[in-house]
Amino acid sequence: xxxxxxxxxxxxxxxxxxxxxxxxxxxxxxxxxxxxxxxxxxxxxxxxxxxxxxxxxxxxxxxxxxxxxxxxxxxxxxxxxxxxxxxxxxxxxxxxxxxxxxxxxxxxxxxxxxxxxxxxxxxxxxxxxxxxxxxxxxxxxxxxxxxxxxxxxxxxxxxxxxxxxxxxxxxxxxxxxxxxxxxxxxxxxxxxxxxxxxxxxxxxxxxxxxxxxxxxxxxxxxxxxxxxxxxxxxxxxxxxxxxxxxxxxxxxxxxxxxx
Numbered sequence: 164x165x166x167x168x169x170x171x172x173x174x175x176x177x178x179x180x181x182x183x184x185x186x187x188x189x190x191x192x193x194x195x196x197x198x199x200x201x202x203x204x205x206x207x208x209x210x211x212x213x214x215x216x217x218x219x220x221x222x223x224x225x226x227x228x229x230x231x232x233x234x235x236x237x238x239x240x241x242x243x244x245x246x247x248x249x250x251x252x253x254x255x256x257x258x259x260x261x262x263x264x265x266x267x268x269x270x271x272x273x274x275x276x277x278x279x280x281x282x283x284x285x286x287x288x289x290x291x292x293x294x295x296x297x298x299x300x301x302x303x304x305x306x307x308x309x310x311x312x313x314x315x316x317x318x319x320x321x322x323x324x325x326x327x328x329x330x331x332x333x334x335x336x337x338x339x340x341x342x343x344x345x346x347x348x349x350x351x352x353x354x355x356x357x358x359x360x361x362x363x364x365x366x367x368x369x370x371x372x373x374x375x376x377x378x379x380x381x382x383x384x385x386x387x388x389x390x391x392x393x394x395x396x397x398x399x400x401x402x403x404x405x406x407x408x409x410x411x412x413x414x415x416x417x418x419x420x421x422x
Contacts, residue, residue: 171246176220178407180227182253184246185218194391194406195370196221198358199285199333200228201405201412202372207231209280212323214316215239216262219247221283226251226260228409233259237274239266267319274323282324283331286316288338313338317345324377331374339371343383350375354414357388362396374414384415 171184176197185191200221205211207230213222216236226234238244244264251260265271320330330350334342336357346353353375357368368388389412391402404410411421 176406177224177227177409180254180409181220181223181250183218183220183223183250184253185220186246190217192217192220195285195333197224197406198370198372198412199283199331200224201410202333202356202374202414203281203283203331204329204374204411205229205232205281209233210235210278211281211283212237212274212279212320214267214282214284214320214323215286216243216247218243219250219260219262221285222247222260222262223250223254223256224409225283226256227254228411231259234261235274235279236260236262237265237271238262239264267315270319270323276322277325277328279323279328280325281329281331282320284316284320285333286313288335313341314345317342317349321349321377327376327378329374329376331372333370333372336368336371339373342371342373346373346375350377351379352376352381353383355383355385356412356414359388359390361390361392361394361399363394372412372414386415 170187172187174183174185175181176183183192203211203225205225209232211225211232211234213234213236216222216238219236222234222236226232236247238247241264244262247262251257263271263273324330353373356372358370359368360366389401390399393399398406405412413421
């Protein structure tokens with residue numbers, strides 16, 4: 164169980180490797196940012212940008228998994244920026260993880276375009292007007308597009324990625340068509356990696372991870388993906404390797420996960 168105070172819970176990710184304080188109400192990080200971070204093919208010495216970083220879950224998971232990476236995050240909510248930087252310090256990686264205030268349409272000047280080896284994002288899932296937004300402003304901002312639509316998110320990610328850098332996103336499977344339309348002609352070597360619920364019976368994928376590389380002309384690949392749950396509800400060994408043991412997701416490899 165997470166520790167609590169009046170406004171925050173202190174949660175642990177990656178089997179305790181990451182300490183994540185986050186608000187008790189509004190949007191709260193689940194497994195999506197953990198899988199997103201696991202899918203980024205970062206190596207030691209590279210620079211990574213987390214767009215829409217929230218309290219820092221994806222950025223911290225990536226930095227905890229890949230030693231000697233430099234990870235930046237950009238987030239519109241200044242209170243979350245302060246919290247994310249505190250989380251980096253509490254996790255012991257504040258020397259190479261830093262978060263900045265700004266949004267897609269007015270990015271921080273300290274983030275230079277085309278300067279990141281990898282860019283990752285967990286954009287809001289629903290277009291404005293497609294659903295009833297949460298009355299909580301934080302949750303509404305994290306789940307429903309407002310001024311910046313999916314195309315704006317992708318344009319910003321492409322702007323910040325180096326000429327041969329990768330862009331990786333996690334999104335709802337039922338918006339894969341919109342995501343691929345936004346990517347078309349801008350990224351090559353695109354890989355679509357479904358996250359299957361598993362459990363009892365056959366269930367459609369609710370999430371997909373999509374990644375591609377600037378400057379690549381390789382064709383799109385639809386790969387088998389990963390099953391999350393065993394019958395009975397427990398996570399599969401492959402999912403546990405990511406969630407608890409800081410494993411990487413090998414999107415274009417039949418092994419699926421790696422230590």
